[in-house]
Amino acid sequence: MEVIIKANPELASQLAAQIIAHTIEKKPNTVLGLATGATPLSLYQELINLHKNNGLDFSRVHTFNLDEYVGVAPNHPASYHFFMEKNLFSNVNIPNTQRHIPDGMACNIPQHCIDYENRIRQVGGIDIQILGIGSDGHIGFNEPSSSLASRTRIKTLAGATLEDNKKYFHDLQTPPRHAITMGIGTIMEAKDILLLAFGSKKAQIVSEMVEGPISAMVPASVLQMHPSAKIILDEESAALLKRRDYYNDVYRHKPAWQKFE
Numbered sequence: 564m565e566v567i568i569k570a571n572p573e574l575a576s577q578l579a580a581q582i583i584a585h586t587i588e589k590k591p592n593t594v595l596g597l598a599t600g601a602t603p604l605s606l607y608q609e610l611i612n613l614h615k616n617n618g619l620d621f622s623r624v625h626t627f628n629l630d631e632y633v634g635v636a637p638n639h640p641a642s643y644h645f646f647m648e649k650n651l652f653s654n655v656n657i658p659n660t661q662r663h664i665p666d667g668m669a670c671n672i673p674q675h676c677i678d679y680e681n682r683i684r685q686v687g688g689i690d691i692q693i694l695g696i697g698s699d700g701h702i703g704f705n706e707p708s709s710s711l712a713s714r715t716r717i718k719t720l721a722g723a724t725l726e727d728n729k730k731y732f733h734d735l736q737t738p739p740r741h742a743i744t745m746g747i748g749t750i751m752e753a754k755d756i757l758l759l760a761f762g763s764k765k766a767q768i769v770s771e772m773v774e775g776p777i778s779a780m781v782p783a784s785v786l787q788m789h790p791s792a793k794i795i796l797d798e799e800s801a802a803l804l805k806r807r808d809y810y811n812d813v814y815r816h817k818p819a820w821q822k823f824e
């Protein structure tokens with residue numbers, strides 16, 4: 564686990580975008596695992612800027628989103644289909660057929676989940692998985708107590724997540740209680756992982772993820788077992804880390820060839 568602390572979310576997002584751009588330049592058919600939520604918004608804006616101003620070419624890139632709400636139509640403004648279209652897809656050149664998001668309206672959800680995993684395998688697996696972290700430690704919608712070996716499946720959303728999401732579903736009488744999510748085992752198979760977390764509200768869970776024990780009660784803590792996970796933070800989300808001086812030291816003394824700045 565490599566912990567990188569930047570002064571603010573903008574600089575952190577720029578670094579994540581540079582890492583992704585560098586990978587796409589080396590491997591034009593990169594397979595990206597994508598996340599939604601407030602955290603990756605500035606990363607997506609950076610990628611759009613790199614596409615528009617620096618010619619970053621997504622034409623051979625494949626994408627797989629982590630999750631989608633069950634029973635929420637793709638044209639609902641709070642669906643992750645809508646989010647991705649608005650915040651990334653409409654502004655870069657990833658062909659439609661190469662973008663994948665779980666279908667929250669699927670009739671046969673178990674079969675859909677198997678097919679989703681198979682599609683990831685068919686394109687050679689995920690090269691870089693982008694993650695946020697929920698205030699309860701979830702990654703994707705793998706809520707606390709999720710199996711650390713889980714695969715893509717339906718999950719019931721936890722109370723903290725329902726609370727965090729309430730603001731997006733004020734028009735619906737019953738906000739979604741379930742989501743289809745890649746499993747933790749699925750996420751752990753990505754070759755590289757970039758988890759972003761910003762703001763003081765994430766400080767407690769970030770310290771549990773990085774410096775606490777590995778536990779299904781903090782699903783993101785499983786990333787301690789991943790051979791190539793970067794945790795990219797701003798100062799506020801890093802505030803409770805006990806070994807932040809060491810993480811800063813490691814980053815400062817990285818060989819130049821390992822840096823993307």
Ligand code: PGA
Nearest residue numbers: 600601602603695696697
């Ligand atoms: P957020 O959500 O980026 O909106 O904080 C993160 C998550 O729930 O994974």
